[in-house]
Amino acid sequence: MRISLYAASIPVYKQMLGSLRDILQKAEAHTAAKNIDANALLQARLYPDMFPLLRQVQAACDFARSAAARLANKDIPKVDDKQQSFADLQALIANTLAFLDTATAEQIDGQEEREVITRPGTPHERKFTCQSYLLSYALPQFFFHVTTAYAILRHNGVEIGKKDYMGAY
Amino acid sequence: MRISLYAASIPVYKQMLGSLRDILQKAEAHTAAKNIDANALLQARLYPDMFPLLRQVQAACDFARSAAARLANKDIPKVDDKQQSFADLQALIANTLAFLDTATAEQIDGQEEREVITRPGTPHERKFTCQSYLLSYALPQFFFHVTTAYAILRHNGVEIGKKDYMGAY
Numbered sequence: 425m426r427i428s429l430y431a432a433s434i435p436v437y438k439q440m441l442g443s444l445r446d447i448l449q450k451a452e453a454h455t456a457a458k459n460i461d462a463n464a465l466l467q468a469r470l471y472p473d474m475f476p477l478l479r480q481v482q483a484a485c486d487f488a489r490s491a492a493a494r495l496a497n498k499d500i501p502k503v504d505d506k507q508q509s510f511a512d513l514q515a516l517i518a519n520t521l522a523f524l525d526t527a528t529a530e531q532i533d534g535q536e537e538r539e540v541i542t543r544p545g546t547p548h549e550r551k552f553t554c555q556s557y558l559l560s561y562a563l564p565q566f567f568f569h570v571t572t573a574y575a576i577l578r579h580n581g582v583e584i585g586k587k588d589y590m591g592a593y
Numbered sequence: 594m595r596i597s598l599y600a601a602s603i604p605v606y607k608q609m610l611g612s613l614r615d616i617l618q619k620a621e622a623h624t625a626a627k628n629i630d631a632n633a634l635l636q637a638r639l640y641p642d643m644f645p646l647l648r649q650v651q652a653a654c655d656f657a658r659s660a661a662a663r664l665a666n667k668d669i670p671k672v673d674d675k676q677q678s679f680a681d682l683q684a685l686i687a688n689t690l691a692f693l694d695t696a697t698a699e700q701i702d703g704q705e706e707r708e709v710i711t712r713p714g715t716p717h718e719r720k721f722t723c724q725s726y727l728l729s730y731a732l733p734q735f736f737f738h739v740t741t742a743y744a745i746l747r748h749n750g751v752e753i754g755k756k757d758y759m760g761a762y
Binding site: 426427428429431432435436439440470471474533534536555556559560561563564565567568571572574575578579581586589590591593 | 595596597598600601604605608609639640643702705724725728729730732733734736737740741743744747748750755758759762
């Protein structure tokens, strides 16, 4: 018996995007309680050439959406990147979670060896199987952005903890 | 066809611990080049009640080691936590990678539904299957500490990038 590609992907993305949603709710509540400009958090970075919080959340959603699409052999949905507020990010996460729900075990399981090509036709083109794409590329990238979003908020004094990061599991 | 529990665990831990090893080498070289006390990085935190870099690396190794042991149905090796230097952390990572190499596909594959109990006998006791333990608990925890180690070093000006975080894949 083996685990399914679906089980190794969609539920993991859903757990962590749920965590990100709740963490961002606490962050927004923190700005309200402390009378802080929301942009003080949304545009906060850990270093000048790193992405600010807003881009970290966009990137996490991008990696979840593109992984779900590639594994389920769907087109990656076009999503605008015009988010500017906590409400915009919440809508983006909700949209991403809704898309994850359209990627089913029936579509994903059995696709382990199908080829996935990232950045096709560019100097960064890379060939994977669905399995190697998920495990060696898409999940590490996704966790990077979720954790960095958390780290930016912790660094700025938002009262969240590891339990918030882990989400519901 | 499905993916194996081994493929979803040991190679992922090895990729990211290899990344952590190389990132810490660059961090140590940075302290030498800039004449910085190594402890300025090893004891750096993103917030006063977060773990410093040294503890983040220890935690990443702990989660990799305990996951490999639990999935392969081995005892979790006792490892001291007396690391104090970059050299100590490199030895810890090397030790962890060597232990991962003792956990084989033959030992891990097929164990998906075996029960794993974390913190048994404590108020935090939690029951998983090997599969749910890996995907919903052990990997998210592991990625958290690898990414936070990276984030601490980026925040302190060490010249590393996403490519370093991703490691060899």
